[in-house]
Amino acid sequence: MTIGAGPHGPGVLVIEPMGNAGRFLVEAADRLGLRLYAATHKDIHDGYPDWLRSALAGVCATDLADAPRALGDMEAFCRRHAIAGIAACFELFTPLAALLARRVGLPGNDPLLARAARNKILMGEVFAAAGIPAPRGRVVNEVAEARHVARSGDLGWPLVVKPAEQGGSWGVTVVDGPDRLAAAVRAARQYTHARPHGLELDARALVQEYIPGEEYSCETVVADGVAYPLPVVRKDTTDGRYRIETGHTCPSGLPVALARAVQHIAARAALAVGVRNGIAHTEVKIPPGTRTPYVIETGARLPGDNLCEIVEAATGVNEAVAYLQAVLGRVPETVPSLTEAATIRFLLPEHGGVLRQVFIPEEPGTHSEWHLRPGDTVPEPADSACRIGHVVARAHTVREARELADRVIARSRVEVG
Ligand SMILES: Nc1ncnc2c1ncn2[C@@H]1O[C@H](COP(=O)(O)OP(=O)(O)O)[C@@H](O)[C@H]1O
Ligand SMILES: [Mg+2]
Known part of the structure; x- marks a missing residue:
């Protein structure tokens, strides 16, 4: 498939297409004959891979961590390029996308509620108000508050401690007793800014009942x-x-x-x-x-x-x-x-270190990708950053697809030193 938006289709501005579904957005824009534009920081654009850079009809260079400035820059850009749609890739920028769409009069989400799709504390509140079954939780700023919540027994054990704003299981811990509570709260509260834009995060933690x-x-x-x-x-x-x-x-x-x-x-x-x-x-x-x-x-x-x-x-x-x-x-x-049926399985390390070797066998009906290369640092297996690669298996039934993927993972070899 050739990637490169047709010059005459409507334009869509994507607020940071470097998110992990960016590749699929690029392919979809191509399929629909859309012009795709990115809003990002100049330094981050400098690091874009070729497939992304060459797919873009233009770039709005701004500072996405500075919302008023970004909104002003993107509004002017939308008018200059007759943008017809606003999209986001990163969860953290979805409230910004809603604000921009409202400002330029394009279809978008409700800007007053949009923050609840990024912040798990607000999310819990809107779910409770709408009667949506969800884990009960308490907001905590420090370890002592978490201990107080645990002692009250309201949420039972185990407890789940997580950051208000984060993804990829980063900082999420299932805690089975009081001893681990302090470390879990510290892990959840370690994120004050999000890479790569330096966006400020709500650094409070949530303690939830375990579902x-x-x-x-x-x-x-x-x-x-x-x-x-x-x-x-x-x-x-x-x-x-x-x-x-x-x-x-x-x-x-x-x-x-x-x-x-x-x-x-x-x-x-x-x-x-x-x-x-x-x-x-x-x-x-x-x-x-x-x-x-x-x-x-x-x-x-x-x-x-x-x-x-x-x-x-x-x-x-x-x-x-x-x-x-x-x-x-x-x-x-x-x-x-x-x-049909399809399964993706991720190759995880048993511990962190330096990746020495990876081997993922080939089987008909599967394809694989490496996320890390030999010589790369492998983080401890505490969140999704530790994944070494993945295999996708396609078959006619769920059982076949899962068995095929499991077989490839079982025969894969990872050496972390
Ligand atoms: N309250 C909960 N009860 C049981 N498991 C949970 C709970 N909260 C999170 N988890 C587990 O932790 C994973 C990551 O938590 P999640 O809230 O989805 O954070 P993230 O935004 O990092 O994906 C979930 O996919 C689930 O397996
Ligand atoms: Mg999740």
């Missing part, structure tokens, strides 16, 4: 306030203290009625955090023996982890295309055209 059960995710496209549910995906994570996603499978394998319940709650969550013209990625857990999906979080963005690829391989639905259609005020294409 047991299998985990699923589901995107919802919203156009003109109408929610269009997308396919449900099963998520696998590590057990124990750190919950790192180890893989995803589409379709989810859930019975139809339960999959519909996940789609319904995901759509309610998307609307509750103000998504009106855009997409939301919602994560849920279903406690064993119940039919109630609890919403762990929702973000007003495309999913990460190559989920766009997995969902399209399994169902034919291109989520990035649907997202761009929604931000342009078009009716999104969300009807599945395939009944």
Whole structure:
């Protein structure tokens, strides 16, 4: 496929396309014949990979960490280039995208609610107000407050401690007793600014009750306030203290009625955090023996982890295309055209260190990618930054796709010294 937007299509401004679904947005813009523009910092643009740089029709250089300035610069840019849609890749910039869309009169999300899609404290409040099942939680500023919450027994054990604003399981700990509480609060509160833009973060922590059960995710496209549910995906994570996603499978394998319940709650969550013209990625857990999906979080963005690829391989639905259609005020294409299956599995290290060797075998129906190279530093396996690579397996059934991916991971070799 050649990447390079047609010169005559409508223009979409993406606020920082360097997010992990950026590649899918670029391909979708090409498919729809759109001109794609980026808003970013000049220094970050200097580091863009070739595939991204060459796909852009233009760049609005600004400081995205300085919202008033960025809004002024992007508004002028939108008028100069006749921009017809505003999109975001990073969760942290989704409130900025909502503000910009409102300012220039383009389809977008509710700017008054948009921060709830980035900040898990506000998210908890809007979920409670909308009656959406979600973990109960308390905001804490320091270890003593967390100890007080734990001692009260209101939330039981284990507890989940997490940052108000972060992603990729960074700073999230499942705490099974009082001894680990202090370290968990410190881990959650370590993030004051987000790389690479230096955006200031709410450094408070949340202590939540633990929701047991299998985990699923589901995107919802919203156009003109109408929610269009997308396919449900099963998520696998590590057990124990750190919950790192180890893989995803589409379709989810859930019975139809339960999959519909996940789609319904995901759509309610998307609307509750103000998504009106855009997409939301919602994560849920279903406690064993119940039919109630609890919403762990929702973000007003495309999913990460190559989920766009997995969902399209399994169902034919291109989520990035649907997202761009929604931000342009078009009716999104969300009807599945395939009944296949796809799984992604991540290769994780047992401990941190320096990557000495990686081997991922090839099998028909699979392809793999390396995230790290020999010589790179491998972080401790506490969040998704430690992933060494991934394999995608495609098959006719969920069972075949999962077995194929598991086999490739089992035969892979990672040496970290
Ligand atoms: N309240 C909770 N109960 C059970 N598991 C949770 C809870 N909160 C988070 N988790 C686990 O931790 C993972 C990461 O937490 P999440 O809130 O999604 O943060 P992030 O934004 O970093 O993805 C989730 O996918 C889930 O496996
Ligand atoms: Mg999450």
